[in-house]
Amino acid sequence: MSRFVCGLSVFFVLLTACAGQAYAGVVEGLALDEIAVADGPVTRIVAAPGDDTRLFICVRDGQILILNRKTQVWNDDPFLDISDQITTQYGEQGLLGLAFHPDYQNNGRFFVWSTLPEGDGPGDTVLMEFLRDGDDPDYAEEQGERVLVVAQPAQHHHGGWMAFDGDGYLLLTTGDGGGGNGGPPRAQNITDGRLLGKMIRIDVDGDDFPTDPTRNYSIPPDNPFVDVEGDDEIWAIGFRNPWDGSIDPETGDIFIGDVGKSSWEEVDVLISGTPGAANYGWRCLEASDCTGYSGCECDDAALIAPLWAYEHSLEPERCSVIGAQVYRGCSMPSMQGLVVTTDMCSNELFLLDWSPAEGLHEVLNMTDDLGGPSMSIPTVLGTDARGEVYIGQFHGVILKLVPAKPTQKQGDINCDGAVDVTDLLLVIGAWGSCDGCMEDVDGDHQVAVAELLLVIADWG
Ligand SMILES: [Ca+2]
Ligand SMILES: [Ca+2]
Ligand SMILES: [Ca+2]
Ligand SMILES: [Ca+2]
DSSP states (O other), X not given: OOEXXXXXXXXXXXXXXXXXXXXXXXXXXXXXXXXXXXXXXXXXXXXOTTOSSEEEEEETXXXXXXXXXXXXXXXXXXXXXXXXXXXXXXXXXXXXXXXXOTTHHHHOEEEEEEEOSOSSSSOOEEEEEEEBOSSOTTOBOSOOEEEEEEOOSSSSOOOOOEEEOTTSOEEEEOOOOOSTTSSOOGGGOSSSSOOOSEEEEEBTTOOSOTTOTTOOOBOOTTSTTTTSSXXXXXXXXXXXXXXXXXXXXXXXXXXXXEEOSSSEEEXXXXXXXXXXXXXXXXXXEETTEEOOOSSSOTTOTTBOOOSEEEESSSSSOOXXXXXXXXXXXXXXXXXXXXXXXXXXXXXOEEEEEEETTTEEEEEEEOGGGOXXXXXXXXXXXXXXXXXOEEEEETTSEEEEEEESSXXXXXXXXXXSSOOSHHHHHHHHHTOEEOSSOTTOTTSSSEESHHHHHHHHHTOO
């Protein structure tokens, strides 16, 4: 049986959300599967649009590696190595973010967030654009171009979750600049031009600043501070270190795991359709606790409470929320719409069941019920192109969240629960060489007899 976190009295912020709504059985039988080990702390796990085979794994020191998720074999060479272009002097510096352009298959453009070996502080953060090699999808060109630089006053809280939203604009989270709480309340400052403690939203297909070589993007016209006081790049504010998150491909809801200070961790949701300028309350609020720090008023009704918050001072001790990954995968239909999150110190895995209308229904602590290897210092969550969830860890081990008893048939190419003529026609239609296509079940870049035999063997 799963341990119901919301039954613990310390989670007072959840009590109203936890009444009723039994969810028994829905998420039983989960397991972790070790699929690969990277050489260093894993900072992102990302799939490129339209590529069902490759997983792009960021390692903190500056490499993007390609893992064939089907064969679980690494490419010999990195997709991109920018280790000589960045600094990793401190623990939270390095290669921190990756997102592929929605039209990546055609234009080869992708975006990287990392720390520079330059700046007034210990290294500024930079958004860089790179290009896939024209001839070989396993390599990228090493020279990128700067899109945006965010000056950093300290060496931590750099955020770095990125995704393209449904309008084709790039979302990027930034941390508050670090330095404890003694500095200015940057996460609440919308006019200092520093873009710290924010979710920003920019159009990477244009350049509204043609005379400024350090700002190479356009401002989406519906950003909340366009034509009014406030920095035009801002989409949402009030974050401390919004390190990891996800965007629901079905609803557009955005989930952020915002790492707290010494007492609380929080998972935030930005519900699709919410007007811009949503304020998540740091640094006057840590989760729902009034910190006493300046920057905002704790009782301001406009501040958005976390979807879920949890305390550090529990057994086992918790310290940093890692991930807020909505599940829209194929292999576990009962997980649809649940949000997966973990803690870096306690190595626990939680599932959040929620709805936009009612908020949080239930939090399931799955830690004691997971088959397979245990987590060890999770650092990031990510998905493949099918929406299956992976966990990257500090020592490089990459885990996949899987059903303990797999029910999905490999021959079910289109993941509709049946293996039938549709799947057969998909295989025949993709017959021959293919690069990253979903019909290539065994990941050998061919749709061939092997796939045909899988469909026939699984028929029904
Ligand atoms: Ca420019
Ligand atoms: Ca403005
Ligand atoms: Ca099917
Ligand atoms: Ca194949």
